Amino acid sequence: MKKLSKSPLYQQLVDAYNQRNSDGNAAQEREQAFTAFVEKGFPSNRDEDWKFTNIAPFLADDYSFELQEPAAAVLENTVQQARIPGLDSYTLVLVNGKINGTLSILPDASCFKLQQLSEVSDVNYFNTYKSEHVGAGNRMLALNTALFNEGYLLEVPASIVWDKPLHVIQLFAGEQNLFIQNRNVLVMGRFSGLEVIESVISLKDGRKLFVNNVTQVKVAEQASLIQYQIQHNQAEDRLIDFLEVVQEKNSRYDHFSFNLPGAELIRNNLEIVLNGSATETHLMGLYLVGDHQLTDNHTAIHHLFPNCDSNEIYKGVLLGKGKAVFNGKVFVERPAQKTNAFQQNNNLLLSDKAQVFAKPQLEIFADDVKCSHGCTVGQFDPESLFYLRSRGIGEDSARKLLVEAFMFDVTQRITNEPVKEYVQSLIYEKMENSFADTNTSVYG
Amino acid sequence: MLSIKNLHANIEGKEILKGINLEVNAGEVHAIMGPNGSGKSSLASVLAGRENYEVTEGEVWLDGKNLLDMKPEERAREGVFLAFQYPVEIPGVSNINFLKTALSEIRTHRNLPQLSAKEFLKMTREKQELVEFEAKLANRSLNQGFSGGEKKRNEVFQLAMLEPKLSILDETDSGLDIDALRIVSSGINKLRSPENAFVLITHYQRLLEYIVPDFVHVLYNGQIVKSGNKDLALELEEKGYDWLKEQFHGNAALNEQ
Numbered sequence: 001m002k003k004l005s006k007s008p009l010y011q012q013l014v015d016a017y018n019q020r021n022s023d024g025n026a027a028q029e030r031e032q033a034f035t036a037f038v039e040k041g042f043p044s045n046r047d048e049d050w051k052f053t054n055i056a057p058f059l060a061d062d063y064s065f066e067l068q069e070p071a072a073a074v075l076e077n078t079v080q081q082a083r084i085p086g087l088d089s090y091t092l093v094l095v096n097g098k099i100n101g102t103l104s105i106l107p108d109a110s111c112f113k114l115q116q117l118s119e120v121s122d123v124n125y126f127n128t129y130k131s132e133h134v135g136a137g138n139r140m141l142a143l144n145t146a147l148f149n150e151g152y153l154l155e156v157p158a159s160i161v162w163d164k165p166l167h168v169i170q171l172f173a174g175e176q177n178l179f180i181q182n183r184n185v186l187v188m189g190r191f192s193g194l195e196v197i198e199s200v201i202s203l204k205d206g207r208k209l210f211v212n213n214v215t216q217v218k219v220a221e222q223a224s225l226i227q228y229q230i231q232h233n234q235a236e237d238r239l240i241d242f243l244e245v246v247q248e249k250n251s252r253y254d255h256f257s258f259n260l261p262g263a264e265l266i267r268n269n270l271e272i273v274l275n276g277s278a279t280e281t282h283l284m285g286l287y288l289v290g291d292h293q294l295t296d297n298h299t300a301i302h303h304l305f306p307n308c309d310s311n312e313i314y315k316g317v318l319l320g321k322g323k324a325v326f327n328g329k330v331f332v333e334r335p336a337q338k339t340n341a342f343q344q345n346n347n348l349l350l351s352d353k354a355q356v357f358a359k360p361q362l363e364i365f366a367d368d369v370k371c372s373h374g375c376t377v378g379q380f381d382p383e384s385l386f387y388l389r390s391r392g393i394g395e396d397s398a399r400k401l402l403v404e405a406f407m408f409d410v411t412q413r414i415t416n417e418p419v420k421e422y423v424q425s426l427i428y429e430k431m432e433n434s435f436a437d438t439n440t441s442v443y444g
Numbered sequence: 445m446l447s448i449k450n451l452h453a454n455i456e457g458k459e460i461l462k463g464i465n466l467e468v469n470a471g472e473v474h475a476i477m478g479p480n481g482s483g484k485s486s487l488a489s490v491l492a493g494r495e496n497y498e499v500t501e502g503e504v505w506l507d508g509k510n511l512l513d514m515k516p517e518e519r520a521r522e523g524v525f526l527a528f529q530y531p532v533e534i535p536g537v538s539n540i541n542f543l544k545t546a547l548s549e550i551r552t553h554r555n556l557p558q559l560s561a562k563e564f565l566k567m568t569r570e571k572q573e574l575v576e577f578e579a580k581l582a583n584r585s586l587n588q589g590f591s592g593g594e595k596k597r598n599e600v601f602q603l604a605m606l607e608p609k610l611s612i613l614d615e616t617d618s619g620l621d622i623d624a625l626r627i628v629s630s631g632i633n634k635l636r637s638p639e640n641a642f643v644l645i646t647h648y649q650r651l652l653e654y655i656v657p658d659f660v661h662v663l664y665n666g667q668i669v670k671s672g673n674k675d676l677a678l679e680l681e682e683k684g685y686d687w688l689k690e691q692f693h694g695n696a697a698l699n700e701q
Contacts, residue, residue, distance in 0.1 A: 382495070387532040390492050391546040391602065392520035392553070401545065405536025405585075 009059050009179065010041060016065060017146055027122035029130060033145035043139050052325045052357040053296045058238045058265050061208050063179035067096040070173045070203055079103050082169045082199050086418035089165040089197065096172055097150025097182045111160050117151040117183060129185055129216055131244055132273050141242050141269075144214045148183040155186075158220070161193035165416065168196060172211065173203035184215045188223040188251075195226040197419060200239065208236045215243045219251040221276065226254040228419055232426060233263035242269045249276025249305070255283050256414060257297065258423050261290030261319075261430045270299040274336075277305040283312040284410045288427050289354070291320025300329040303336035303366075312343040313409050318354035319431070325357045332364040332371060339366060343373040348380070348406050350399075400428060445470045445641050446491075446610055451502035453490045460486040462666035463502070468610065471638040475652055475677060476645045478663035479685045484645045485529060487663065488614040492526035493519050506610065520546075521553035523609030527599040527616050533588045539581040539598075543568070543605055550606055571604040575631030593624040600631045611635075612643045617651040629654030649681040664692055 017034050020026075026034075042059055043050040070078075079093055092114075093103040099116055106112065117125070133141060156162070172180055188194060202209040219225050231239060247253050259266050272281055281301065289295045301310045316324045330341045347356040360373040380402055388398035404411075407427070414420040446468040453461040460483050468474055478484050490497045491504065493516035504511040506522055514522065534542075548558055559567065572578070577597045579590065587595050596616050603611055613632070617625055632642065632655055644655060652660070652674060660676040661668045664685070669692050670676065680688075 381532075384532050384534050386494055386516060387528065387534070388537075388542070388546075389516040390520055390526050390528075391542070391606065392517050392550040393542075393546050394517050394549060395515070397545055397549065398517075401537050401542065402534070405534055408536035 007042070007059055009063055012063070012065075013143065013147065014038060020147070027126050029126045030122065030146050033142040034147075036142040037139050037146060040139055042143075049138075049298060049327070052323075053265075053267055053294060055238075055240075055265065055267070058210065061177050061210075063208070063210060064174060064176040065179060066174055066176065067172070067178070067180075068174045069095055070171075072102075074203065075100070075103060075171065078171060078201060078203060079169055082201055084167065084197065084418050084422045086421070087165070087167065087197070087416075088418075089167045090162070092152065092154070092166060092168045094152060094168070094170045096174075097152075097170075097180070099152055107162060107164070111156070111162060113155040113157065115153040117153050117185065118149055120153060129218075131214070131216060132246060133242075133244055133271055138242065138269065140212055140240050141214060144181045144183060144212050144242070148181050148214065151182040151184040153185040153187075156188050156192040156194050156223075158189035159191045160189065162195070165195035165197055168198045170198070170200045171203055172201070172209055174207070177208040177210075178202075178204075179210045179212070181212045182214070184213070186215065186217045186225075188217070188219045188225050190220045191222045192220070193224045195228075195416065197228040197230065197416075199230050200233065200237075202234060202237055204236070206236065208238070210238045210240075212240045213242070215241070217243065217245040217253075219245065219247045219253050221248045222250045223248075224252040226256075226415075228256045228258070228414075228416070229268075230258045230260075230423065231263065231266055232258070232260040233266075235262050235264055237263040238265040239263055240265075240267045240269075242271075244271045244273070246273045246275050247279045247281065250278050251276070252280040253282070256410075257283075257285040257287075257314075258426075259285070259287040259289070259295045259297070260423075260426050261288060262293055264292070265294050267296040268298065270297070272299075272301045272310070274301070274303050274305060274308045274310070277307045279305075279308045281308070281310040282413070283310070283314075284413055285314035285316075286407055286410050286423070286427070287314070287316040287324055288430055289316065289318045289322030289324045290430060291322060294323045294325075296325035296327075298325075298327045298329075300331065301341065303330070303332040303339045303341060305335060306337045306339070308336065309340040310342070311340075314345045315407050315410050316345075316347045316356065317403055317406065317427075317431070318347065318349050318351065318356060320351050321353045322351070323355045323357075326375075327359045327361065328373070329361045330363070330371065330373070332362075332366050332369050334365045336366050337368045339369040339371065341369070341371040344409070345373075345375045346406070347377040348403070349377065350380070396432065400431070403427070403431060445507055446643075447503075447505040449503045449505075451487075451490070451504060452500045453486065454498045454500055455486065455496055459500070460497075460666055461490065464663075464666070464668060466661065466668065468641045468643060470609075470641055472659065473636065473642045473644065473655060473657045475657040475660045475674075476643060476663055477647070477649075477660060477677065477680060479689075480647075482663045483666045484663050485614055488526055488529075488612045488643075488645055491519075491612055492516060492524060517549070520606070520608070521550050525603050525606060525608035525611045527596075527603060527611065527613040529614040529616075529618065531587050531595040531599055533590075534586040535588050537586045539584055539586050540568075542586050543581075543602070546602075547605060567605065572601060574634055575600050575604050576627045577601040577631075592619045593621065596620060597624065597628060597631075600628055604631065604635055608640065610641050610643070612645070614645045615647065616644075617646055617648060625651065626654060649677045652677045662688055664688060
């Protein structure tokens with residue numbers, strides 16, 4: 001802790017909190033969270049959940065909290081580029097956490113309620129949306145809880161099902177390296193339905209961006225939500241994302257996480273709380289980890305009630321000196337009888353310098369359940385590669401076919417065709433670039 | 445068409461092929477027989493370009509081109525086809541996508557126009573019929589869920605699709621029941637032409653009743669120790685390999701003196 005308190009960022013954050021609450025009227029939740037952060041500082045390798053992900057080097061840079069809105073033309077151009085080809089969707093654009101009405105395209109006002117989070121008072125916020133996981137020891141979450149200011153609060157009223165998906169584009173811009181802590185809230189009313197695609201984009205020239213984002217999702221009874229998280233960032237981006245989903249009975253939640261090169265650091269925390277019986281949950285992940293990248297997915301599913309199904313498949317392809325961490329926790333509490341929980345994590349190493357740290361973690365306290373997990377780390381099967389090549393298929397095409405085959409379990413579940421094509425084309429593009437670099441070293 | 449001269453090859457430092465000489469002309473069918481471990485499958489692997497074999501000496505020419513300088517895919521595009529003894533299952537790679545990719549890369553290499561989706565499907569249907577391969581290919585992964593016999597028949601079907609000059613069939617008859625053997629053989633007979641050639645690697649004379657070879661060679665201890673016409677296969681069926689082994693070791697002893 002002594003070492004941490006010397007970090008300029010740590011002191012900056014302490015100062016920011018003290019300044020923000022100079023009147024001494026901070027909400028109790030913020031105060032508690034702040035205390036938790038101050039006492040222990042940033043997470044380090046000594047914490048079990050951060051054992052393989054050392055964020056210290058990324059905290060050492062000089063960061064500013066000063067945001068700057070870019071020119072309208074720049075914004076428009078960036079949003080245009082962020083669009084997914086062929087995707088017919090509504091768009092919610094946030095610039096530095098602020099809803100941009102000009103660039104957003106939303107359905108009829110009866111279909112949603114949208115607010116700027118800074119306009120919701122702390123009392124209202126914490127009374128209604130308090131996170132289930134505050135105090136669970138996650139200090140990045142605590143830090144965000146202490147200091148978050150901006151973000152959106154989107155509610156889909158009961159029985160409303162959107163006719164088109166929503167693409168949420170978050171842009172961040174400033175004159176210096178940025179440290180950002182936003183919080184977004186998505187509330188799905190009873191019997192409602194929505195499909196969300198999320199992109200985070202930084203507007204900067206070589207400056208660093210550290211995002212410590214928290215998203216809270218509530219899926220009410222009989223509601224259905226599909227969330228696609230596309231992390232396709234630049235090398236100087238560091239993303240720490242905490243997503244908490246609370247599902248009520250008979251609801252369905254599908255989450256797709258696509259982690260692409262090349263943010264230096266991606267750390268995703270996914271906490272799914274099954275707060276009712278007969279829910280259905282699908283967590284699908286594809287991580288392509290490029291040279292010198294660190295991609296860490298920590299997921300946890302909490303089965304608290306009977307008759308819930310959860311299904312998790314995370315597939316990783318690692319290139320160069322890429323490093324991936326996967327930790328999949330499944331908790332089946334005593335009342336959660338007749339649980340079906342399935343988890344699978346497969347890793348394909350395309351370089352002898354890549355590393356994977358995988359840890360499936362099932363804790364089962366009920367006795368009438370079906371739970372399974374499987375984890376593999378491997379390379380291309382040389383026999384398969386030879387078989388394809390012996391039919392005239394070039395080495396690059398053969399590898400592409402095998403990677404496609406490897407990811408098939410996940411890609412076949414992407415029901416949104418333009419999103420599927422977009423993600424696959426990004427994967428192949430990144431892979432081909434990387435093959436050009438590693439061809440000789442790996443297969444020579 | 446194919447000219448193998450004094451071919452030596454190692455696997456993991458162990459010499460498996462010890463000076464193979466073989467000439468195959470267009471229109472010919474050659475059978476290569478021999479006891480277990482004599483190097484038959486190794487010869488097939490070396491010709492197809494399997495990377496764990498190291499060629500230490502000798503040459504292999506295909507219509508005047510140095511085959512040993514080529515990658516496996518280049519050999520295939522030049523017209524070499526290996527029907528695998530154990531075809532691989534590749535879950536997630538669809539049969540159709542696989543064939544389309546292979547055919548497209550081969551046609552590009554041969555300066556042939558690409559097939560339209562319709563032409564491709566028509567060709568697939570025709571060739572399936574030709575080799576009597578009824579397995580449903582659409583929406584199925586490569587060889588996945590295929591029986592042993594179906595896998596072998598898929599090899600012959602791929603052969604029909606890719607139209608190679610030189611086909612090497614590595615124990616395509618093993619594991620086939622008599623009906624499947626008849627179907628596979630009749631498919632291969634239909635594909636024979638004055639422009640292409642076949643090398644059949646087999647343990648049993650049985651296959652050669654259906655596909656009549658022009659030449660039969662016996663491989664033993666990494667060398668071709670005897671060549672003859674189809675009658676040699678019958679002789680082997682009757683007498684086994686021991687008389688050849690004895691002859692070989694006798695000669696070797698003489699050479700040492």
